[in-house]
Structures are given as structure tokens and as C-alpha cells.
Amino acid sequence: MINPRRYPLLATIAIFVIAYAICYVQFPYMLSTRVAGNLLTDNAYLGIVAVGMTVVILSGGIDLSVGAVIAFSGVFIAVMLRDTGLHPVLVFALLLALTTAFGAAMGALIHRLGMPPFIVTLAGMFLARGVAYMLTIDSVAIDHPFFDTLQSTYWLMPGKGRLTLIGVIMLLAFVVGHVVAHRTRFGANVFALGGGQQTARLMGSRVGRTTVMIYAFSGLMAGLGGIVFALYTGSGYPLATVGTELTAIATVVIGGTLLSGGAGYVFGTLFGVLTMGLIQTYIVFDGTLSSWWTKIAIGVLLLAFIVLQKALLRLGTPRASALG
Amino acid sequence: MKKSLALSLALLGFSATASAAQVVGFSQIGSESGWRAAETTITRKQAEQRGIDLKFSDAQQRQENQIAALRSFIAQGVDAILLAPVVATGWDNVLKEAKESEIPVILLDRQIDAPKDLYMTAVGADSVHEGEVAGQWLVDKVAGKPCNVVELQGTTGSSVAIERKQGFEKAIADHPNLKIVRSQTGDFTRSGGKEVMESFIRAENGGRDICALFSHNDDMAIGAIQAMKEAGLHPGKEILTISIDAVPDYFKAMANGDANATVELTPNMAGPAFDALEAYWKDGTQPPKFIQTDSKLYTQSDDPEGEYQRRKDLGY
Amino acid sequence: MMPAGVKRVLPQLITLAVLVALVSAVFPDFLQLHYSDGRLIGPVIDVLKRGAPVALLAIGMTLVVATGGIDLSVGTVMAITGAVAAAAIVAGHGLLWALGLALAAGLCAGLFSGCLIAFLGIQPIVATLILMISGRGIAQLITEGRILTFNLPAFSFLGSGHLLGIPVPVWLWLAAATLTVVVVRRTALGLLIEAVGINRRASALTGINARVILLAVYMISGLCAALAGIVTTADIRGADANNAGLWLELDAILATVIGGNSLLGGRFSIPAAVIGALIIQTINTGILLAGFPTEYNLVIKAALVVAILVLQSPLLAGDLKRVAARLTRLRHPAPATKKERASP
Numbered sequence: 009m010i011n012p013r014r015y016p017l018l019a020t021i022a023i024f025v026i027a028y029a030i031c032y033v034q035f036p037y038m039l040s041t042r043v044a045g046n047l048l049t050d051n052a053y054l055g056i057v058a059v060g061m062t063v064v065i066l067s068g069g070i071d072l073s074v075g076a077v078i079a080f081s082g083v084f085i086a087v088m089l090r091d092t093g094l095h096p097v098l099v100f101a102l103l104l105a106l107t108t109a110f111g112a113a114m115g116a117l118i119h120r121l122g123m124p125p126f127i128v129t130l131a132g133m134f135l136a137r138g139v140a141y142m143l144t145i146d147s148v149a150i151d152h153p154f155f156d157t158l159q160s161t162y163w164l165m166p167g168k169g170r171l172t173l174i175g176v177i178m179l180l181a182f183v184v185g186h187v188v189a190h191r192t193r194f195g196a197n198v199f200a201l202g203g204g205q206q207t208a209r210l211m212g213s214r215v216g217r218t219t220v221m222i223y224a225f226s227g228l229m230a231g232l233g234g235i236v237f238a239l240y241t242g243s244g245y246p247l248a249t250v251g252t253e254l255t256a257i258a259t260v261v262i263g264g265t266l267l268s269g270g271a272g273y274v275f276g277t278l279f280g281v282l283t284m285g286l287i288q289t290y291i292v293f294d295g296t297l298s299s300w301w302t303k304i305a306i307g308v309l310l311l312a313f314i315v316l317q318k319a320l321l322r323l324g325t326p327r328a329s330a331l332g
Numbered sequence: 333m334k335k336s337l338a339l340s341l342a343l344l345g346f347s348a349t350a351s352a353a354q355v356v357g358f359s360q361i362g363s364e365s366g367w368r369a370a371e372t373t374i375t376r377k378q379a380e381q382r383g384i385d386l387k388f389s390d391a392q393q394r395q396e397n398q399i400a401a402l403r404s405f406i407a408q409g410v411d412a413i414l415l416a417p418v419v420a421t422g423w424d425n426v427l428k429e430a431k432e433s434e435i436p437v438i439l440l441d442r443q444i445d446a447p448k449d450l451y452m453t454a455v456g457a458d459s460v461h462e463g464e465v466a467g468q469w470l471v472d473k474v475a476g477k478p479c480n481v482v483e484l485q486g487t488t489g490s491s492v493a494i495e496r497k498q499g500f501e502k503a504i505a506d507h508p509n510l511k512i513v514r515s516q517t518g519d520f521t522r523s524g525g526k527e528v529m530e531s532f533i534r535a536e537n538g539g540r541d542i543c544a545l546f547s548h549n550d551d552m553a554i555g556a557i558q559a560m561k562e563a564g565l566h567p568g569k570e571i572l573t574i575s576i577d578a579v580p581d582y583f584k585a586m587a588n589g590d591a592n593a594t595v596e597l598t599p600n601m602a603g604p605a606f607d608a609l610e611a612y613w614k615d616g617t618q619p620p621k622f623i624q625t626d627s628k629l630y631t632q633s634d635d636p637e638g639e640y641q642r643r644k645d646l647g648y
Numbered sequence: 649m650m651p652a653g654v655k656r657v658l659p660q661l662i663t664l665a666v667l668v669a670l671v672s673a674v675f676p677d678f679l680q681l682h683y684s685d686g687r688l689i690g691p692v693i694d695v696l697k698r699g700a701p702v703a704l705l706a707i708g709m710t711l712v713v714a715t716g717g718i719d720l721s722v723g724t725v726m727a728i729t730g731a732v733a734a735a736a737i738v739a740g741h742g743l744l745w746a747l748g749l750a751l752a753a754g755l756c757a758g759l760f761s762g763c764l765i766a767f768l769g770i771q772p773i774v775a776t777l778i779l780m781i782s783g784r785g786i787a788q789l790i791t792e793g794r795i796l797t798f799n800l801p802a803f804s805f806l807g808s809g810h811l812l813g814i815p816v817p818v819w820l821w822l823a824a825a826t827l828t829v830v831v832v833r834r835t836a837l838g839l840l841i842e843a844v845g846i847n848r849r850a851s852a853l854t855g856i857n858a859r860v861i862l863l864a865v866y867m868i869s870g871l872c873a874a875l876a877g878i879v880t881t882a883d884i885r886g887a888d889a890n891n892a893g894l895w896l897e898l899d900a901i902l903a904t905v906i907g908g909n910s911l912l913g914g915r916f917s918i919p920a921a922v923i924g925a926l927i928i929q930t931i932n933t934g935i936l937l938a939g940f941p942t943e944y945n946l947v948i949k950a951a952l953v954v955a956i957l958v959l960q961s962p963l964l965a966g967d968l969k970r971v972a973a974r975l976t977r978l979r980h981p982a983p984a985t986k987k988e989r990a991s992p
């Protein structure tokens with residue numbers, strides 16, 4: 009017997025499989041390791057920030073700063089590698105420390121001042137992109153032998169598909185996110201917080217500490233996503249990834265996590281990310297949509313996925329819906 | 333079983349594209365301006381005239397979408413790729429993949445920071461040169477008289493804005509009579525240009541201290557012209573107005589005497605690109621690495637009304 | 649004693665005053681006004697006029713936020729309504745048709761989001777995100793990606809005309825805000841909205857039809873966005889579907905929150921949200937007038953926003969009160985000891 013709490017996750021996976029099947033019927037080449045490898049590589053940065061976003065949303069919060077933090081990360085790495093002799097690994101460590109501290113600071117503001125996360129992280133978004141501009145307004149290419157090695161690391165799959173390093177990092181991020189959210193005390197606190205701060209207090213968890221840790225984790229993931237994005241593009245650009253936070257939120261929701269917090273699965277988000285990637289790939293394969301129809305199609309497909317998910321859940325739990 | 337299925341399908345897909353018309357993938361930045369819409373329209377028309385099957389992908393202003401689109405084009409095995417890059421850096425990896433799959437890539441609008449062997453050619457204007465042409469016109473026009481210039485910049489961080497600024501500054505560098513007194517971003521939009529110009533007018537003694545406006549694109553200049561007129565100033569006469577792009581509405585302003593000059597950036601980048609591709613497919617001719625389009629200067633003596641009529645239906 | 653209405657907006661007014669002083673420090677002529685050609689001219693008037701779109705959006709956003717929702721689609725709805733108005737004018741229909749169609753488009757957009765939220769139970773942020781993405785496509789479909797330029801002085805008047813020396817957009821947001829406040833406060837609508845925002849289930853039990861209320865607030869928000877779209881389009885005499893209202897939804901939400909409205913829903917104040925919009929516009933105009941390099945724009949805005957949020961935060965206010973109380977106690981020890989004796 010399947011646990012009813014897993015229904016949203018199963019619905020997400022089912023919809024992804026159905027969608028892929030539809031794509032396959034129309035464009036048989038979609039079912040190649042090449043396209044599958046691309047799906048992982050192209051969405052690696054998105055998947056990583058979505059892991060952080062899932063944890064934030066599970067706690068009932070939201071983090072709008074991630075897109076700007078990715079842009080800042082790319083610029084920071086590029087400028088540091090250009091202007092100082094530091095080794096990339098050291099730069100990565102510095103960056104992760106910075107973005108984690110940045111996230112923690114936002115978490116502290118949210119808890120300490122009782123301000124809504126939406127607004128604090130919105131200010132964080134302005135700040136992160138603003139600092140990126142101050143570092144450089146131009147795009148900066150990254151040129152470092154160690155960096156190049158990381159960029160060109162991949163495993164060849166049968167059928168010429170490439171499983172890249174950054175794709176693997178994303179999958180690992182999901183494993184780590186899963187363990188953190190579903191197997192640790194911190195994760196239990198996150199769920200408790202999402203269920204309502206009152207409950208969390210009753211359960212004896214320290215709300216303040218947990219809030220700081222949640223946004224620190226999201227900052228860490230955004231920093232890691234920034235490293236992966238820098239590896240993906242090989243450059244830093246202050247105008248990069250505008251609006252990525254909204255895409256990440258959408259993937260989390262498609263993945264079956266409730267925006268009100270307290271219910272969801274980290275692995276659901278993985279399928280949310282892959283579904284988003286599938287929509288993009290399908291539109292490129294089709295290749296006939298104009299700029300405007302592309303936007304309309306993305307919105308309509310998103311709506312279709314969400315409505316389908318709701319319908320599947322209602323079918324799966326007739327009694328629960330009657331009660332609710 | 334599954335593997336061999338995928339493989340045979342891949343072969344099928346490949347042979348299908350090889351037998352039909354040439355397939356060209358076009359990764360466009362997005363649709364952020366009228367100029368961009370015109371470029372897309374013209375590219376589609378050019379492809380249709382030449383019997384090329386154009387696969388269009390709109391990246392909505394995001395490099396990551398462009399890279400993903402390029403990868404999809406490569407996976408589909410298109411015959412060539414047109415790329416209008418949103419930014420100058422960060423293309424090395426995906427271009428290497430295209431090269432390994434022996435798919436020629438042609439860049440539209442601008443050049444990029446990548447080894448030249450990774451792409452076939454770049455068709456575009458030199459943005460620094462455009463800024464220089466604009467600056468030179470102003471230098472000649474004021475002929476040594478002191479002149480305070482205000483500048484409307486494009487989106488902060490975009491390479492076009494950075495380069496047009498550079499070129500303009502280069503042109504006026506040796507002329508101490510010309511001075512940029514205010515410079516702010518209007519995000520390449522009409523409303524941005526209008527709002528920023530209003531603040532310039534307030535800050536510079538009701539606009540009386542401004543002698544010329546240099547705008548990084550025509551849309552912002554059109555907004556700025558409205559702001560000047562509403563403040564009771566006479567653009568084109570009291571305040572010299574020079575801008576870049578040559579879109580139809582700006583010619584209308586020139587015809588009305590509200591604007592002085594513009595530097596053309598043609599939206600027909602696809603024509604020369606397809607020419608180069610067809611020559612390459614025919615006998616393997618390699619084009620030069622940069623096909624520079626003409627940055628022609630239009631002033632009020634170049635029949636602005638006629639230019640407006642000629643351009644208004646081009647999809648701007 | 650101050651009337652309750654003024655007391656509610658006092659923190660926002662103080663913030664605005666401090667900000668104006670700050671901008672005057674870097675740009676001394678900020679408060680200068682003069683009268684010529686039958687109109688008032690000066691940076692302050694610019695703030696009032698340029699703040700119109702966000703102020704209009706903030707009116708609708710406040711009602712949406714009061715129900716515990718959020719509307720990310722308003723920027724896009726501006727683009728749609730602007731495109732509809734311009735297309736109607738270009739097609740040769742008159743001013744009334746253009747206005748009517750644009751407002752109808754705004755209402756439809758609000759109805760769409762409202763239905764997704766009220767009937768399908770989709771969370772507001774996602775439902776309006778869908779419209780935010782696809783709506784811009786619809787707007788571009790209407791204009792085909794071009795800037796639709798038109799020439800209709802009666803319509804342009806709404807964006808750049810003057811009435812009694814004041815720009816028309818200022819009258820528009822003043823009228824819209826006053827009208828909304830009157831409707832919301834003179835009828836039970838305001839209470840119903842707050843009830844839905846505080847506890848939707850409980851409000852349903854008391855007989856409130858939460859679905860109708862939700863539909864109503866998103867449609868009002870759509871209507872406000874339509875007005876903002878009309879002002880923007882009329883101002884530049886053209887519909888720029890690509891850029892009109894781009895990211896303005898974030899400014900509108902920020903204005904609402906600076907106005908002291910809780911994103912969790914419940915009690916709300918429209919005047920405070922409108923002052924919030926003016927605060928944001930003062931920052932924007934101040935940055936333009938100050939003449940800093942463009943790359944500092946965002947950092948300055950972020951720093952000011954953070955400072956405002958910190959100073960206005962309810963918890964900090966509690967802390968300050970406690971500090972103030974302790975200071976009074978130090979200065980007047982006698983009553984304090986009495987209190988201390990009483991408290992344990």
C-alpha cells in the first residue's frame with residue numbers, strides 16, 4: 009500500500025513520464041541519451057538552487073534573492089580569478105562562505121525583525137545584483153586551466169550522450185537535500201516551522217536558529233548554483249539569471265511542494281526541474297513558435313501541469329478531498 | 333534493446349534531415365525592442381525566400397536558454413546555427429560541441445570573446461564604431477563651440493551600452509569643448525528615456541544648460557524628445573539629438589525637425605549570414621571572420637520622411 | 649490627539665520626510681517649485697507623476713495582500729491593457745473604445761487569476777506567475793513585438809496632460825485611491841476582505857462567500873493595473889509590450905509592505921501603501937537627480953530599502969519602546985519603582 013502522503017510526488021513523476029512519452033511520439037529523437045544528458049546539464053544550476061528553495065518553501069518561506077546571488081557568484085569568481093592569483097578551489101570556498109553568510113543574514117533579519125521573507129529577500133536580490141554591478145558591469149570571461157578541466161569533465165553515455173560533472177553535482181545536491189530535509193533533526197524542524205510557528209514552538213524547536221539555518225542553506229545552494237552556472241557558461245555576467253528565482257519557485261510547486269509550507273518532497277522538485285527543462289526542450293525541438301507564442305505556451309503548459317496534478321490528487325484521495 | 337532503438341531512431345532522424353531542405357537553427361535573444369522584432373521578421377523572410385527550414389528559438393533574454401537551445405539544435409543535427417548572443421562571454425563550451433558535430437555557427441549582431449576557430453563568421457555592426465560615428469557627427473556639428481552633452485545609456489552591463497559609450501567618448505576625447513555632464517541608464521526603453529530625460533532637465537537648469545543629447549538607442553531618444561517638448565524645449569534646435577539604430581519612428585521625429593541624426597544598425601543580419609552559408613554549402617568557401625554591416629549616418633538632409641515610409645512595414 | 653487615520657500613516661510620512669531631506673542633501677533644489685505656462689514644475693511634481701503607475705498598482709495590491717494573496721501579474725497586465733488601448737486607437741476607434749477595451753482587458757485578467765485561485769485552489773503566487781509569463785506573450789501578440797505608436801491627443805492627455813496645474817496621472821491615482829478607500833470603508837467590503845485574509849475557513853463558517861471576495865480583489869487589482877497601463881501608454885504615446893510594467897509588480901509589493909501591510913493578510917491601509925509608492929519613487933528620482941554612476945543605482949536602492957524596513961519593523965518598534973521606557977524610568981525613577989513593585 010502506498011502512503012497517501014506520497015501521492016503528490018507520484019503524480020509529479022507520472023506527469024513527467026507522460027509528458028516525455030508525448031514528446032517522444034512527436035520527436036522520436038527526444039528519447040536519446042544526448043537529450044537526457046542535456047536535460048541534466050542545462051538545468052544543473054536551476055536544480056541546485058531549487059533544492060535550497062524547496063527547503064525554504066517547506067518552512068513556509070520564500071527566497072527571491074537566488075537569481076541575483078547566482079549572477080553575483082559568477083562575477084565574483086570571474087573577477088577573483090582575473091585579479092588575484094588565488095586557486096579556483098579557494099575562490100569557491102570563499103564564495104560559498106560569503107553566500108551562506110548572506111543567506112544567514114537574511115534569515116536573521118526575517119526572524120529578528122518579524123519581516124516577511126518575500127520582502128527581505130527582495131531587498132537581498134537588489135543588493136546581490138547591485139554588488140555584482142559594482143564588481144564589474146562588463147561580462148568577464150573565466151580563463152584558468154583548472155577551471156577548464158572542471159568544465160570539460162564528462163562521462164560518455166551510450167549513444168554519445170554526455171553526463172557532465174555539473175549534472176552529477178546537481179544529482180548529488182538532490183541527495184544531500186533529501187537527507188537534510190527528510191532525515192535530520194534540522195529537517196524535522198523545517199517541516200514543523202512550515203506547519204505553523206506555534207506548532208514549532210510547542211515541539212520545542214528553536215525557531216530563530218532554524219530560520220537562520222534555512223536561509224543560510226538556501227544561500228549555500230545559490231552559491232553552489234552560481235559555481236555550476238559559472239562552469240556552465242565559463243564567464244561572469246552581472247545581468248545573468250534575471251528571474252531565475254521565479255522559475256525555481258515554479259519547479260518546486262510543480263514538484264508537489266505546498267507553497268504554504270509543511271508538505272512536500274525534495275525529490276519531487278527534481279522532477280519539477282526536469283519537467284521545466286522538458287517544456288523548454290520541446291519548444292526548441294518544435295522550432296516554429298514565435299517569441300510571443302513561446303511565452304504563452306510556457307504559461308499554458310505550466311497551468312496544464314498544475315491542474316493535472318490537482319486532478320490526479322483528487323482522484324487519488326477522494327475521501328480527503330471530501331473532508332477538505 | 334532500448335539502446336539500439338534510440339540509436340536507430342537517431343540515425344533515422346539524421347537521414348531525414350539530410351534528405352530534406354537545409355535546416356538552420358536560429359537562437360534569438362528575445363523580443364525586447366522593436367528593432368529585435370524586425371530582425372526576427374527579416375530572418376524568417378530571408379529563410380523563406382531561400383527555401384531554408386528555420387528552427388526558431390526565443391531565449392527570453394537568458395544566456396542559459398540560448399546555450400540549451402544550441403545544445404538542442406546540435407542534438408537534432410541541424411545543418412547550421414545562427415546565434416544572436418545575449419552576452420559576449422561564455423560560449424566556448426557549447427561552440428566546441430557544435431564544432432565537434434561539424435555544425436557551422438554564424439553569430440549575428442555582435443562578436444564574442446571566443447577563439448575564432450569556434451565559429452564560421454560573425455555578421456554585425458561594431459558598436460564602438462557606431463558610438464564613434466555618433467560622436468564624430470556631434471564634434472563636426474558644434475565646430476569647436478562649448479557644448480554640454482547628456483547621455484542616455486542602455487541597460488547597465490549590456491555590451492552594446494558599454495561599447496557605444498566607449499566609442500562616443502573616444503570620438504569626443506580630443507575635444508575639450510564637448511563634455512558629458514550627465515549620464516544615466518534608460519534601459520533602452522521609451523519610458524525609461526523619458527523619465528531620465530526629465531530628471532536631466534530638472535538637474536540642468538530646466539534644460540537650458542544642455543546643448544546635446546546622445547542616446548544609446550532610438551527608443552530612448554524618442555521618449556527623451558517627448559520629455560523635452562513637454563518641458564517647453566525644442567529638441568533638434570536648442571538641444572541637438574543624436575542616437576543609434578535608425579528605427580522608423582525616429583525618422584518621423586527627424587522629419588518633424590525634432591531630432592538631428594541617427595546611425596543605422598540594420599536588422600538584416602540574416603541576409604549576409606545566409607549568403608555566407610550558401611557559398612559554404614556550394615563549394616566550401618570560408619567567409620571572413622567578421623562581416624561588418626554598414627554603420628551609415630542619417631541626418632535631416634537624408635530624406636527622413638522617405639526613410640520612414642520605406643521602413644515602417646519592415647516589422648519594427 | 650491625532651486622528652486614527654493620520655496615526656496609521658505616520659511612520660510612512662516620517663520615512664518620506666527623512667528621505668526627502670536626504671535627497672535634498674545631495675540635490676539641493678529638490679523642493680524647489682515654480683509655476684509657468686499654467687502648470688507647477690519641479691522635482692516633487694515629477695515624483696508624484698512618475699510614481700503614478702506604482703501607486704495605482706499598490707492600491708489593488710493592498711486589497712489582494714489583505715486577503716493573504718499576492719498578484720505577480722500586474723506588470724504584465726499593464727502591458728496587455730496598453731497594447732489593447734493602442735491597438736484600438738490604431739484601428740481607428742475613438743478614445744472611449746480604447747479606454748473601455750483596456751479596462752475590460754484588465755478586469756478579464758483579474759477574473760482569470762481570481763478563478764484559478766478561488767475555484768481551482770491554485771496558490772496565488774503560482775496562479776499569477778502563470779499570467780505574468782504568458783500575459784506578456786499575449787501583449788506582444790497584439791503589438792507583434794513592435795512599439796505601437798499612435799496619435800490621439802485626448803488619450804495622451806491621460807499620461808502627460810495637466811489639470812489645474814497638476815499632471816493628470818496624479819489626479820488619477822488620487823481619485824482611484826480615494827474612491828477605493830470610500831468604497832471599501834463605507835461598505836462592509838473592507839471588513840469582509842480582512843476576514844478572508846485573517847482566516848478563510850472561519851470567515852466561510854460565518855457565512856462570507858470567500859470566493860466572491862477573492863474574485864473581487866483580483867479584479868480590482870486588474871482594473872488598477874489597467875489604469876497604470878493606460879497612464880504608461882498615454883505617457884509615451886505608444887504601447888511597448890516588451891517593456892511596459894516589467895518588474896513593476898515587485899515595486900508594487902514593496903510599496904504595499906513599506907505601507908505597513910502584512911503579507912499574511914488581515915488589516916490594511918491603502919493610503920499608507922500609496923505613500924509607500926511615493927517613497928520608492930523618491931528613491932528612484934533621487935538616484936537620477938544625484939548623478940551617481942549607474943552601476944550604483946541598485947546598491948543605493950537596496951541599502952535604503954533595507955534601512956526603511958528595519959526602522960519600520962514591528963519587532964524593532966517593540967524593542968525601541970522598551971528602550972524608551974527604560975530611559976524614562978532612568979530619568980524619572982519614582983513612578984518607575986512603583987511600576988516595578990506592581991509588576992511581579
